[in-house]
Amino acid sequence: MYPTYIVLAHLPLDHEDEIFKGDFALHPTEWIIFDGVHGKAQAEGKAKKFREYFHEVQFRTVSVEI
Numbered sequence: 001m002y003p004t005y006i007v008l009a010h011l012p013l014d015h016e017d018e019i020f021k022g023d024f025a026l027h028p029t030e031w032i033i034f035d036g037v038h039g040k041a042q043a044e045g046k047a048k049k050f051r052e053y054f055h056e057v058q059f060r061t062v063s064v065e066i
Contacts, residue, residue, distance in 0.1 A: 004035040004062040005043035011055035
């Protein structure tokens with residue numbers, strides 16, 4: 001089983017940026033979960049992209065209890 005990762009982003013650099021407007025706009029607080037063989041690379045890529053638009057970006061490993 002592969003680790004699960006979460007990317008959390010909040011506090012937009014510019015609330016007026018076009019990426020926060022329209023039908024597919026980013027929300028001022030975003031989070032997304034990745035897993036699988038490419039999960040870490042996908043999470044790192046999303047965190048890098050979010051850093052272009054948010055002050056705060058966190059990249060974490062998620063633990064699961066069953």
